[in-house]
Amino acid sequence: MPSTLLAKPNINNLLSATAMALCSAFCPRISTNFRPKPFSSFPSKPLLSLSFKVFSSQATDASSQGPLILMLKSESKTGLTCFISVYGTIATRCYLTLTMIMLNVTDKFSGRVGFLGLGIMGSPMAQNLIKAGCDVIVWNRTKSKCDPLISLGAKYSSSPEEVAANCDVTFAMLADPESAIDVACGKNGAVSGIGPGKGYVDISTVDVATSKLINEHIKARGALFLEAPVSGSKKPAEDGQLIFLTAGDRSLYELVSPLLDILGKSRFYLGEVGNGAAMKLVVNMIMGSMMASFSEGILLSKKVGLDPSVLVEVVSQGAISAPMYSLKGPSMVKSQYPTAFPLKHQQKDLRLALGLAESVSQSTPIAAAANELYKVAKSYGLSDEDFSAVIEALKAKSQDTA
Ligand SMILES: NC(=O)C1=CN([C@@H]2O[C@H](COP(=O)(O)OP(=O)(O)OC[C@H]3O[C@@H](n4cnc5c(N)ncnc54)[C@H](OP(=O)(O)O)[C@@H]3O)[C@@H](O)[C@H]2O)C=CC1
Numbered sequence: 001m002p003s004t005l006l007a008k009p010n011i012n013n014l015l016s017a018t019a020m021a022l023c024s025a026f027c028p029r030i031s032t033n034f035r036p037k038p039f040s041s042f043p044s045k046p047l048l049s050l051s052f053k054v055f056s057s058q059a060t061d062a063s064s065q066g067p068l069i070l071m072l073k074s075e076s077k078t079g080l081t082c083f084i085s086v087y088g089t090i091a092t093r094c095y096l097t098l099t100m101i102m103l104n105v106t107d108k109f110s111g112r113v114g115f116l117g118l119g120i121m122g123s124p125m126a127q128n129l130i131k132a133g134c135d136v137i138v139w140n141r142t143k144s145k146c147d148p149l150i151s152l153g154a155k156y157s158s159s160p161e162e163v164a165a166n167c168d169v170t171f172a173m174l175a176d177p178e179s180a181i182d183v184a185c186g187k188n189g190a191v192s193g194i195g196p197g198k199g200y201v202d203i204s205t206v207d208v209a210t211s212k213l214i215n216e217h218i219k220a221r222g223a224l225f226l227e228a229p230v231s232g233s234k235k236p237a238e239d240g241q242l243i244f245l246t247a248g249d250r251s252l253y254e255l256v257s258p259l260l261d262i263l264g265k266s267r268f269y270l271g272e273v274g275n276g277a278a279m280k281l282v283v284n285m286i287m288g289s290m291m292a293s294f295s296e297g298i299l300l301s302k303k304v305g306l307d308p309s310v311l312v313e314v315v316s317q318g319a320i321s322a323p324m325y326s327l328k329g330p331s332m333v334k335s336q337y338p339t340a341f342p343l344k345h346q347q348k349d350l351r352l353a354l355g356l357a358e359s360v361s362q363s364t365p366i367a368a369a370a371n372e373l374y375k376v377a378k379s380y381g382l383s384d385e386d387f388s389a390v391i392e393a394l395k396a397k398s399q400d401t402a
């Protein structure tokens, strides 16, 4: 629980500011990140990036005159644990002492991490691993996208095969099923370099059959496989706030969890290979339909003389609010679509989700209609715009029928 919830309101700022000031003397860099994350054997966040949580507190008097004892506990991901006691009479002043510093020394994993596919998502993810201190080898079809990561300390290998051969765990973040299969199973693909004791983690959004196919090839080489598509876009990738939807080898999941924790805010383990892909497709099917419906609302509000910016604000305050609407609504109103999630990938996900629905005879008429709209948007050359540009397809349709 953040310390501000337990400290008395009138001394909140004093306490936290004083505690932070005291700690600054010991630690040059203090994170404001309050997310607790497990310690791992992988190299992770920098040694002195600490987050504070209230460990215990006692305020014997509700008035501002009462004595207060507050204990802050901080754990860095490298095992440094420190306790800071804050005590004293509030009316006078607070005393702070660094009561204990403990270093938990654990074996360092000498694991090398490979990263294949450095697009909108792959680049910031690889960057976060490098910044966390991981030993990373990168590869991308267009080599120039490796350069910023190489300057941050990554090594480069000239094929997925070489990356997999030189790494303990290799991540892949590729555009679609075709590229995911090619990079894993094609000529000089990761499968050729992988072997027993190694793992392959595919984060790309693909269909169930593709994930199972890659799993079979990896398994045939005696290696482990985990599918781990992500929910969350460019900004969550940059901020290490992705949601992992994993399935496959449980032991690989356990092994890479510390790495997933660097990249994301939560992770789900869903069992058999295919469940992660299916979950991701269902989520993105909903997202694609939501965006199409939101686009209709914006255009209808404008046509009946309302201010669409006000609609965006109204939506943001009610039961149908969604971060996606608040984030993208204002720029959609201005006909701007800075690419975070390319429209071509949203249409790919709808297509794959419809295939999934078909495989179990589930009716999905809303998603089918949305998919048609994204196909129209692609035909207008909007493939590489953000998926919110789907509104342009509706604008064009309205003109056709006017
Ligand atoms: N952007 C987003 O918000 C999110 C995307 N996703 C999913 O993540 C995946 C990646 O998305 P994103 O980073 O946005 O996509 P990008 O289009 O930015 O990047 C795609 C990557 O795939 C590579 N690639 C494409 N075709 C091939 C091929 N035939 N052979 C080898 N490499 C290839 C590209 O290489 P090159 O640089 O050479 O073109 C690039 O590295 C997709 O499956 C997407 O659906 C999931 C969550 C969010």
Ligand SMILES: O=CC(=O)O
Binding pocket: 205, 230, 231, 232, 233, 284, 341
């Ligand atoms: O797949 C896209 C996302 O935003 O999640």
